[in-house]
Amino acid sequence: MFQFEDAAGSHGWLRRRDVLRAGFLGLGGLTLADMGRLEAQGAVTPNDAAVILLFVHGGPSHLETYDLKPHAPNEIRGPFRPIATNVPGIDICEHLPLHAKVAHRFSLIRSCSHDEADHFAGHRRFLSGFGKLKPGTGYESFYPQVGAVVNRLLYQQQQGLPPAIAVGGVVVNGPDYAAGVSEGYWSSVYRVPIVNGSLRDASLTVDPTRLGDRLALRTGLDRLQRELQNSDTREAIDAFNNQAVEILTTGKAQAAFDLSQEDPRIRDKYGDGYGQEVLTAVRLVEAGVKFVTVRAPGSGPGTKAYDWDDHAVNWDMLGAMYARLPKYDQIVSTVIDDLYDRGLDKRVLLVVTGEFGRTPRLEYRDGRIGRDHWPSAMSILMAGGGIKTGQVIGATDAFGARPSAHPLDPTDILATIYKHLGINPEHHIMDPGGRPIALTTGKPIVELY
Numbered sequence: 001m002f003q004f005e006d007a008a009g010s011h012g013w014l015r016r017r018d019v020l021r022a023g024f025l026g027l028g029g030l031t032l033a034d035m036g037r038l039e040a041q042g043a044v045t046p047n048d049a050a051v052i053l054l055f056v057h058g059g060p061s062h063l064e065t066y067d068l069k070p071h072a073p074n075e076i077r078g079p080f081r082p083i084a085t086n087v088p089g090i091d092i093c094e095h096l097p098l099h100a101k102v103a104h105r106f107s108l109i110r111s112c113s114h115d116e117a118d119h120f121a122g123h124r125r126f127l128s129g130f131g132k133l134k135p136g137t138g139y140e141s142f143y144p145q146v147g148a149v150v151n152r153l154l155y156q157q158q159q160g161l162p163p164a165i166a167v168g169g170v171v172v173n174g175p176d177y178a179a180g181v182s183e184g185y186w187s188s189v190y191r192v193p194i195v196n197g198s199l200r201d202a203s204l205t206v207d208p209t210r211l212g213d214r215l216a217l218r219t220g221l222d223r224l225q226r227e228l229q230n231s232d233t234r235e236a237i238d239a240f241n242n243q244a245v246e247i248l249t250t251g252k253a254q255a256a257f258d259l260s261q262e263d264p265r266i267r268d269k270y271g272d273g274y275g276q277e278v279l280t281a282v283r284l285v286e287a288g289v290k291f292v293t294v295r296a297p298g299s300g301p302g303t304k305a306y307d308w309d310d311h312a313v314n315w316d317m318l319g320a321m322y323a324r325l326p327k328y329d330q331i332v333s334t335v336i337d338d339l340y341d342r343g344l345d346k347r348v349l350l351v352v353t354g355e356f357g358r359t360p361r362l363e364y365r366d367g368r369i370g371r372d373h374w375p376s377a378m379s380i381l382m383a384g385g386g387i388k389t390g391q392v393i394g395a396t397d398a399f400g401a402r403p404s405a406h407p408l409d410p411t412d413i414l415a416t417i418y419k420h421l422g423i424n425p426e427h428h429i430m431d432p433g434g435r436p437i438a439l440t441t442g443k444p445i446v447e448l449y
Contacts, residue, residue: 044153045422049347049385050285053146053293054278054332055179056354057171058308059122059378060298061371063358063400064321065093066379067110076360076399079318079369087390095325098333104390105336105345106383107448111394111403114356114410117373119309120172122355125375126410127180129440134184139172144184144429146414147192149439150291151183153423160252161288166194167277169295171307180293185432192293195257256280256287266338273297275331282338285348290421296331296352300324308354312363312370332381339384349385349420351413354378360399376402380413385420387448411442419444 061078063069068082068091082091085103092099092108099106116125120139125131132142144152147164154163166178181192257280259267270279274297281292298308300323303315308324310317332352339345357378358371377396383389394406415425418439425444428436 043424043427045424047422049349049420049422050289051291051349051351051385051417051421052278052281052285052335053180053291054296054335054350054352055169055293056296056298056308056352057119057123057169057179058298058310058354059119059356059358059373060308060354061310061317061321061358062110062377062379062396063360063371064317065096065325066108066381067377067396067400068093069360069398069400072360072399075362078362080321090390090392093325095321096329098329102333102336105340106350106381107387107389107391107393109380109382109393109408109413109445110377110396111406112378112380112408112410112413113403114375117356117375119355119373122373122375123179124182126353126355126413128182128184129411129414129442134182139177141182141184143431143437144186144190145180145182146417147180147291147293148183148186148190149418149423150421151190151192152186153427154290154421161256161284162193162253163289164192164291164293165284165289166192166293167280167284168194168196168274169277169293170194170196171295178293178295180291192291252287253284253289256283256289259283269330269334269338271327271330271334273327275327275334278331278335279338282335282342282344282348286342286344296328298324300327310358310370311372312365312368314370316368317370318368336383345384346386347384349387349417350381350383351417352381352383353413357400360401374401382416382448385448391447393445393447406447408445409442411440412445413442414440415442416444416448 063078064080068080069077070082081094083094083097083100084091085100087103090103090108114125116122116131121131121133123139124133124141124143127145128141128143130141130143134140134142147166150164151162166181169178171177176194178194181194183190255261259276259279262279267276267279270276274294277294281294284292298305298320300320303320303323305315305320305324310320335350339348339350356373356375359374363370363372377400394408395404396402397404418425423439425440425442427439429439431437
């Protein structure tokens with residue numbers, strides 16, 4: 001038994017197993033000391049890289065954005081026409097004119113496909129590599145998603161900041177989910193905090209009961225360390241307790257959310273709504289956060305759309321695109337230029353994607369048009385990260401139905417993200433049955449490097 005004193009001066013007792021449990025982080029009793037050894041084993045090559053994931057929930061139509069088919073039949077090609085960009089040979093939607101001016105600063109992937117047509121199965125498949133549902137939940141991933149992997153493997157590279165953060169972007173009931181945050185079968189301490197407005201609104205990576213144990217232990221930590229015999233246990237209690245306290249008490253993370261420190265002209269360029277969230281994401285990675293996810297809503301004036309799920313039964317896709325594309329065009333082009341202006345174009349990789357594309361054939365209902373879910377083809381934009389830009393990777397067939405050249409899988413996107421962050425994509429983790437599972441079966445996209 002160990003005695004502790006809390007902030008109010010009250011005393012209490014913790015059993016040795018409670019102390020040990022407070023210092024251990026999850027699967028198999030893995031400690032922070034063990035996690036530090038992962039670097040020596042080749043799981044992580046420390047660097048200063050970061051990723052911003054702008055997640056377009058609902059499944060944006062590639063045929064109305066980045067992969068138009070102007071020569072296809074009317075029921076395939078849709079209402080919009082392509083325009084040329086500042087890179088010869090790269091055409092995009094006519095309603096993305098600001099994109100067209102910065103095409104030399106991004107690359108398009110047109111040949112990614114997978115096998116999950118449900119929204120949240122698509123999330124799971126795209127952001128963990130597997131579509132499996134976590135038992136007892138309606139949408140959570142059984143396997144850890146990319147944000148949780150970052151939280152686990154890059155836990156201590158920047159003091160006072162969590163490795164991964166989701167800025168807004170809740171897409172189901174309750175403030176408990178955003179793309180890429182799920183810890184899967186790992187402990188909840190690896191779940192990505194979701195922040196709405198400021199760090200005070202965040203659900204921290206440590207759950208309240210664990211955090212309470214660690215804060216209670218803090219004042220008696222020196223005495224506990226003298227009494228404990230195992231140096232690894234001492235290190236685990238000390239390191240994780242200190243990390244939790246730093247996130248709560250230092251001003252570094254909170255300062256990144258203070259947009260009043262930005263030039264008003266920069267804030268105006270991003271615009272209101274989720275433009276300010278994307279600007280916050282840039283400030284977070286500038287401060288040292290490794291992975292930030294932001295949601296790109298599909299709403300806009302004059303439409304019922306609230307995401308990019310453009311079924312004709314939901315709303316009119318044409319009206320929704322007219323409403324949302326100007327803001328989307330402004331925000332994506334602005335963040336691309338801003339990364340270059342801040343000198344972050346080598347360090348920060350921007351990934352803009354949804355969970356799947358839309359059906360080649362248009363739907364019609366009561367005078368509205370739409371498209372259904374279609375994981376067999378989708379388009380992804382990447383910029384920054386020191387990648388080779390001004391190119392298109394892969395292609396789809398004449399109807400935009402399936403890859404016709406250089407087929408890629410979401411696991412290849414994950415491998416590219418992990419490579420950029422210095423995480424070995426081939427590193428193995430143990431599943432609940434004790435079987436080693438690679439972080440991803442994909443390969444980094446060589447054309448980007």
